[in-house]
Amino acid sequence: MNNRLLNWISFRYFRSKKQTGLISFTSYISIFGIALGCFALLISLSILNGFESEISARVIDLESHLRITGSAITDDTLDKIAAALKNDNPDIIYPFVMKKSILSNLGSEAVIRLKGIDSTIFQTKIMSPAAIMRGANHFNPVTAELPGIVVGYRLADKLGMFLGDTINVINPLDIKSSYSIPYVGRFVLSGVFRLDLFDYDENLAFIEIGAARRIYKMGDQYSGIDIRFDSYKKVNVIKQRLTMELADNYIISSWEDLHRDLFGAMKLEKYGSFLALSFIILIAIFNLTSSLVMLVMEKIREIGMLQTLGMNSAHIKGIFLRLGFITGSIGLLVGLLLATLLCLIQQHYKLIPLPSVYFIPYLPVELHLLDIAAILTAGLLLIFLGTLYPSQRVGKLTPLEAIQYEK
Incomplete structure (x- = not known):
């Protein structure tokens, strides 16, 4: 069946007025929760990146590459x-x-x-x-x-x-x-x-x-x-070459080798923050799942009519998978866009100061495309997993069961 038709039905279900107000409320909560989780995750990782860059710059200035x-x-x-x-x-x-x-x-x-x-x-x-x-x-x-x-x-x-x-x-x-x-x-x-x-x-x-x-x-x-050097990016390549060229009685260490414990602790902190804040997104995904399940219950007779018109279970599952992706992706993109905008403003204008006890006068932030890609990938994966159960459930309905269903 034409994918454009499935997309159109998914958007109609997304925009349609729900008979049960709880469904709309739960959908909005799931969008807000996903947006909040992505926002907090990208902001926290960018702040940790900023502090890591500031510390790295100070260490390298005092030591070497x-x-x-x-x-x-x-x-x-x-x-x-x-x-x-x-x-x-x-x-x-x-x-x-x-x-x-x-x-x-x-x-x-x-x-x-x-x-x-x-x-x-x-x-x-x-x-x-x-x-x-x-x-x-x-x-x-x-x-x-x-x-x-x-x-x-x-x-x-x-x-x-x-x-x-x-x-x-x-x-x-x-x-x-x-x-x-x-x-x-x-x-x-x-x-x-x-x-x-x-x-x-x-x-x-x-x-x-x-x-x-x-x-x-x-x-x-x-x-x-x-x-x-003028940049730290080529240090590891030069280190490998010097290791091969020089005698064995020399030890060649990069700036990361010299401060492995410090930067290892900062990387561990980033991983911990990523996992901890991902639970905000996970909780929002549960809300998304529950809202889809309730929507299935509300639209069950309409689903039966679609089946009698020729749609099979794969088409019905595709509609609700698309609906889950639409709802979840809105929250995902809103959270990432707001966090990116705030980070760029702080990078250029340094609007958020820090108390004098810190070693820099403003809150350091540094956006990494890899972080954005990781959050986007993890978010889409969680959204997909969250829509599996409702779509599988609706796919098991027979036309007769759906049409005869009474609310």
């Missing part, structure tokens, strides 16, 4: 890496020294990660002036001859450090017994940064790379090499 570590990294290694990447246009390649250290100030101590970086690179490429709470983003204090150190604000508060204080940096590897006298480096606090990432703000400090090599007696060696 690729990190190469090994037991014997020297300037020759740096030249070798630069030659291997000459066609990839890296934004910056720089060596670093990073070790566990003990930071001491006025009797208070803390075990931290101490990273030594070239002072020019640190000032121009790593530490943005916007991230500095107090002091400056360099290792040159104006009031002392000692080299400078820049620490996170939580670490500064924890040890009671103020700008201009003399800070002791102790190499714990020098402490071999209770009688050992470790090497102690003395620095002046020249800056305090705030990234609003707990691990960085409480456990990280920066000094000039030459001073770090002296503290750890590394001679002409480095802990590793950090590499940053």
Whole structure:
């Protein structure tokens, strides 16, 4: 039978005035519920995407896209890496020294990660002036001859450090017994940064790379090499190529490898939100199913007349499948369109602010086409499953049963 006729009958049933007001009410509730579920789902995923992008940007700015570590990294290694990447246009390649250290100030101590970086690179490429709470983003204090150190604000508060204080940096590897006298480096606090990432703000400090090599007696060696590109999208391809080209004694890690736990937790949060908010749509689908069942009961004699005119059970099932898709798709599209519109407005105009306790002044949102496609696919699948029972039920009716049915 002509599909246009089945579509026409489905639209007539959708637009027709129901004799039982409860059917219309339940249909509207199901449309509203599906729209609300899709709206909440896309909004929540977009907010999580926004926070993930903000955190990723801060981590990458402070660290790198690729990190190469090994037991014997020297300037020759740096030249070798630069030659291997000459066609990839890296934004910056720089060596670093990073070790566990003990930071001491006025009797208070803390075990931290101490990273030594070239002072020019640190000032121009790593530490943005916007991230500095107090002091400056360099290792040159104006009031002392000692080299400078820049620490996170939580670490500064924890040890009671103020700008201009003399800070002791102790190499714990020098402490071999209770009688050992470790090497102690003395620095002046020249800056305090705030990234609003707990691990960085409480456990990280920066000094000039030459001073770090002296503290750890590394001679002409480095802990590793950090590499940053203009985009993170090609990082995994470059990582695979470098892994094949370089010797086995080098470890190559991408920014995702370095922060696997952090980004793994954020992905798990997205999956949890998707599943939890999908239940709103699922409940609305139950309403859709019940409204279709009640509509079948109301239109049962008309269904019998259609069967006597030549329609078989497949045609009748097709009518109610289409009717369920019409009702459910309206809610699905309305919810997705409203959520997309709101996200685009927030992206461009930043109308929703955040309290000052957060690390950004506005609510971050980021639309992903994959999220929209996932919600659309899941919604259509649930709508299809929700219409199966009513359509199967109506398909089992015989013309005689339908015509003789009494309400």
